[in-house]
Amino acid sequence: MQYLLIIYGDEALRDQAVMQEIIAAHMRLGAELQEAGAMVGGNRLRSSDTATTVRTTGGVQSLHDGPYAETREQLGGYYLVEAPDLDAAVAWAKKIPGGPNYAVEVRPIWPVG
């Protein structure tokens, strides 16, 4: 099965040195995922103040400056992994680095065909 591991974190309070460390940890995790044949894809996103939301209300579309939801913890990146089951996907999610407070949502991909 494939799972999307969605990383939500606090965008503020980012110390440069700490950030570098986290990025390096992501690199190592990426290599480990590749090694295990579990890596399907993944990206870091630019911060939510660069987001544009296209909203359709009653069939009418409009653009909004900002992310879909204005919350303290914002979508910051994702991994798409191949895992045999939820336990294995959760094990990868636990390895995703971040600051002291962040969350990783594990969502199964709806299989196509």
Added chain:
Amino acid sequence: MEAERILEEAVREAGDRIRAALAMRFRDLDMAEEAFAFASLRAVETWSRDGPPRDPAAWLYAVGRRRAFDLGRRAKVRADAVHDTPEPEPDPETILMAAFEPIPDERLRLIFVCCHPALAPEARIALTLRTLYGLSAERIARAWLTTEVAMLQRLTRAKRKIRDSGIRFEIPSPEAWGERLEAVLATLEIAYAQAYEDAAGAGDAADLASETLRLSGLLVELAPEEPEVLGLAALIRLTEARRPARLDETGAMTPLSEQDVGLWDRRLIGEAMALLRRAAELGRSGPYQLMAAIHAVHATRLETGFTAWANVVALYDALLTVRPSPIAAVNRAVALAEAQGADAGLAALNAVEGPGRLAAWLPYQAARAGLFAKAGRDAEAAEALRAALALHPAPAERLFLERRLASLG
């Protein structure tokens, strides 16, 4: 009538095995439930007409499998979506030939599926009791003080998540074993606590208590090498053993130290002590064993006539190290008061860090009242009792607190 009696007996004896085997065979909880219901219905019809089979449980399993097979062929969807596709079912001929094959014991696997930590804690026990013991949603809902509709929704949601999120119908891998087992134990603990809350013990939750007791015993049978499994089973037995002594004839709560030990259930206590000894031999301590050991010290009063309070304090100290909680800290303070006097207890109680504001927490105020009374500080005891009464105690505890307040004059 005879057919129904035989069915009832077979279900009581082997219902959990049959349900679990069906669920595992088809990796689908709904299908297993439906197949079991179908087999039970068919059993009454067939057995009334032709007489009961040699092995009613095996008959139920064979017919259930056949039914699930038919249902699966009709639905024929899940296989591609689910990772661990079951082996292809043999053709009907083979099933009939093998009708009396032993039923595989898949109960542990089923418990692990139903108690997966990715499921909401309140859904886990409901799902376990429903799929393993066939408890109706209505009965489970009553024990949890919710409606049948809400309970059915909770069960449906949990089953959908199991199906779609890739929760495997397998014993967890060694890496996940610890976390998964912890979730199973926590599920049972929460269920038993819920049952215990109902202090009268005569209501709908008592039902849940006996089922949880049974489930904890089954877990011991299935995972006898896990000391915490034994510890939890012992803990539940020791607590349950005191149920007959928990209320006096007026329905007021009787505190542990004032309970008539003659009312305690010696058989359950004996079982629990044996479980704890076995757990200790495995040489890995843990919070459930420690909690059970605390209860075991209390239970020893049955034999010795006294409580070794210093041991209780030491066990609470150990428990607070591995699993700190405000309630354990409060109970430790009360034990300390017994071991070293009310002042020591009050000092320890003052150092407790509670959930939110301590003054608004019932166990804290109740303990405080007891310790002030012990110290002869009646005015402060009365004040604490009034504070406790304002915090909505359950009826049995309310009666007890009111009586204490009245006795202070």
